[in-house]
Amino acid sequence: MRDPQSFLELPYMIKQLFSDTPRFNVFTILRGNSDEVRLHSRFIAELLNPLGSHQQGSTFLKLFLDTLNIDFDMNSVVSVDKEWQDIDILIRNDANQAVIIENKVFAIDQDEQLSRYHTIIKSQRFTGINTVYLTLDGKQPSEQSIGNLELESIKCISYAEHIRDWLELCLKEVALIPALRESIQQYYEVIKSMTNQDQDEKYLARLKTFIQQDAAANNPVKMLGDLTLATQMLHAEQVKACVLKVLELVKTKTKLSSDLDIDSINDTVVKVVQGNSRLDIGFYPLKHNGLECKGLSIRVGFGPEHPYLGIACPKDEHPKVHANLVALKKDSLAYLNYSDKGLPGYRYIQSSLNIAELNDDNLRYFLDESSRNEYAQAIADDLIECISVVQASESLPSLLSETVV
Numbered sequence: 462m463r464d465p466q467s468f469l470e471l472p473y474m475i476k477q478l479f480s481d482t483p484r485f486n487v488f489t490i491l492r493g494n495s496d497e498v499r500l501h502s503r504f505i506a507e508l509l510n511p512l513g514s515h516q517q518g519s520t521f522l523k524l525f526l527d528t529l530n531i532d533f534d535m536n537s538v539v540s541v542d543k544e545w546q547d548i549d550i551l552i553r554n555d556a557n558q559a560v561i562i563e564n565k566v567f568a569i570d571q572d573e574q575l576s577r578y579h580t581i582i583k584s585q586r587f588t589g590i591n592t593v594y595l596t597l598d599g600k601q602p603s604e605q606s607i608g609n610l611e612l613e614s615i616k617c618i619s620y621a622e623h624i625r626d627w628l629e630l631c632l633k634e635v636a637l638i639p640a641l642r643e644s645i646q647q648y649y650e651v652i653k654s655m656t657n658q659d660q661d662e663k664y665l666a667r668l669k670t671f672i673q674q675d676a677a678a679n680n681p682v683k684m685l686g687d688l689t690l691a692t693q694m695l696h697a698e699q700v701k702a703c704v705l706k707v708l709e710l711v712k713t714k715t716k717l718s719s720d721l722d723i724d725s726i727n728d729t730v731v732k733v734v735q736g737n738s739r740l741d742i743g744f745y746p747l748k749h750n751g752l753e754c755k756g757l758s759i760r761v762g763f764g765p766e767h768p769y770l771g772i773a774c775p776k777d778e779h780p781k782v783h784a785n786l787v788a789l790k791k792d793s794l795a796y797l798n799y800s801d802k803g804l805p806g807y808r809y810i811q812s813s814l815n816i817a818e819l820n821d822d823n824l825r826y827f828l829d830e831s832s833r834n835e836y837a838q839a840i841a842d843d844l845i846e847c848i849s850v851v852q853a854s855e856s857l858p859s860l861l862s863e864t865v866v
Contacts (some may be wrong), residue, residue, distance in 0.1 A: 771807020
């Protein structure tokens, strides 16, 4: 093994030498790990579908239901749908049983989302309804998403355990079918990477040996934590630069103010990168024909989940206006396709990158000034379009009569 040229190259060389994990993966090449709709929901639904192209009938579906300990009549006619009534994955049979799967990789919960889906399926005369909430680590849904459902009625599962275990069972079933086996295996590697379970044992054992030797030689092993913090701070600097560029572009074009606290932005972006906080920025005042709409703003948010933008109006403070804006979302603001208590209309930013996610690819991308500015420009363009559409809506003054002065 040649001498490393930098202090970070040594662990990389050790990983290259001792790791058995395959580096080529068609899923990460074609789709980002966080693409929950076009990657995860589609692939999982295809495996679950008894009529799927895998030609294994209900084998994978039975293994999935057994993994989750869900009682489901497989002797009846079964269907699996993607994005039916906005439900990520829906499993139904003609025995009036249904399994609702809400897939949350990084996206935020919507207002009464789970209870709304439950109501929709119940209205279809299904009686045996299981609601499954799928996240990376099995966390519980927010109160705003649960609505009038009981938390105990929701099965919280994780990619880290349940999906991983299910895929391992699927792999055993297709051991002698090379093409299908390799496809599932590559997706299995994606799941391990997403849930930080992709560290090879031989590689980690070698690293532990180095650390043990350093500790015995009284070298400052605690400095390893400093490396993590320094990496987070470096990425946080790129997040800050990108956010400030977005502010500059939006303010120049729209002449609106923002509620970003510049004095606290340094601490905030570090917490965002660490996954402990969100950075939400509002642009105001919104105007229509010179009239100012009080209490409303266009917001953009960065955090552990995918970045979003939308129109903000607290439901608790302005219930009538919030309801009117939700109605408006179905018409002139239709492209803001989600809503919750604080955001009557919002959507996720159209980018495969989540600036707050700390990984090698993101760090390299945002360290490049031209790439960082390109990302900022794309977000600014989205915000400017949203502001323009909202302020140009002819329905806005009448719908917002109690806020227009």
